[in-house]
Amino acid sequence: MPRARLTPLSVTEAGAALIDEIGFENFSMGLLAERLGVKTPALYKHITSQADLVHRIAARALAEFADAIRDAIQGRAGSDALAAGAQAMRTYVLEHPGQYATADAAAARPTGPDDPIIPAVERVVASWAAMLRGYHLDSSQEIHALRMLRSALHGFSTQEAAGGFQIDASIDDSFTWMINFLDRGLQDITATATATTTTTSSSAR
Amino acid sequence: MPRARLTPLSVTEAGAALIDEIGFENFSMGLLAERLGVKTPALYKHITSQADLVHRIAARALAEFADAIRDAIQGRAGSDALAAGAQAMRTYVLEHPGQYATADAAAARPTGPDDPIIPAVERVVASWAAMLRGYHLDSSQEIHALRMLRSALHGFSTQEAAGGFQIDASIDDSFTWMINFLDRGLQDITATATATTTTTSSSAR
DNA sequence: GCATGAGGTTAACGTCATTAACCTCTAGCA
DNA sequence: TGCTAGAGGTTAATGACGTTAACCTCATGC
Structure with missing residues (x-):
């Protein structure tokens, strides 16, 4: 044998x-x-244990996930980057629902300061942040936009993977609709902000 | 004894x-x-079993959750209704993280056509739909807006409850920022839609 | 060739959910 | 009032887990 x-x-x-x-x-x-x-x-x-195994799976998944997002955003900017990154995330979750759930559960509680999960999460966040930079948001708004994005994408993917959406309307359509909505909103922030700045004075910082 | x-x-x-x-x-x-x-x-x-118990807890939670959303939206309209409903949801999740997780897990798979979970979910959806009606969206967009809203709120609450946000920026601020963002976007859709309709001709449907 | 240890195996234990067998209040009726 | 049946507990037993201990056996390096 x-x-x-x-x-x-x-x-x-x-x-x-x-x-x-x-x-x-x-x-x-x-x-x-x-x-x-x-x-x-x-x-x-x-x-060493099931918990150890699950943690390894989570770390691996998160690293792959981070790569997918990075690659999707790579070389694109603005709306394109948003759409590509978002689609990459949705695809990952649909193709790897178990791993995503595992990563999601583990990401909240790293086992220590040298946990490989930490840099992986940071890479994901960095990708989203890089993507958002294309919208030239005020730095005070960046963190909020980032959290909104993560919330919307996480919420959508997660609910779709769980079968939480009824089938009477195209989920694909809803997703692109949402991405367009977010894109327009982000552009508007920039537009009104620059308009204001231009009109009043020019204190960027 | x-x-x-x-x-x-x-x-x-x-x-x-x-x-x-x-x-x-x-x-x-x-x-x-x-x-x-x-x-x-x-x-x-x-x-009859742990699964049965969990299902009962989920049904109960979902009913309470539906009430909370309904009560919050009750008597308000537009931005106010959105803000109140969203805040009610966030509060519920923060105060009942376990029950919300249970409900979330159970909502996707009802045990049968007479499962009390089904009407409860419908009540929640109906509340959100009623709230959205205040924005006078095109009926073809309603379902997308609804899904986006659920995604964003679910994603945010869920991540907050799991400790998924770092503490270096106010989560409260992020939440109201997100709600404002969504509100503005929804208003814009209506505005541009009516503008177009008014400008060109008036062919609804 | 051969010993040693990496990488398997079987056996055993503790914790769960669940079921069976049993016991005992207590409510309802003669 | 006293009897009885069954609702609502109990202890004991079973089977699925995760995990550990004790043991066995290739296959590799000297």
């Missing part, structure tokens, strides 16, 4: 795939072991 | 309170039984 040659990485990857297939709440060590053709305790030679 | 005089309702209510305190993922039959001064199996005289 040949050895399975498992490694922490291969276990994590198999876990990530499985969690996407069966969902975060149905995931179990037994199922993963079975999937890998091994008995449950064998997994503990490569990871 | 006096009897505990439990009922399905009292068990559900105690469960709802407990799930808010310790969180959805930490909830267990044993803890609830202990809280009620009873052994675990006693609970099964009043509910």
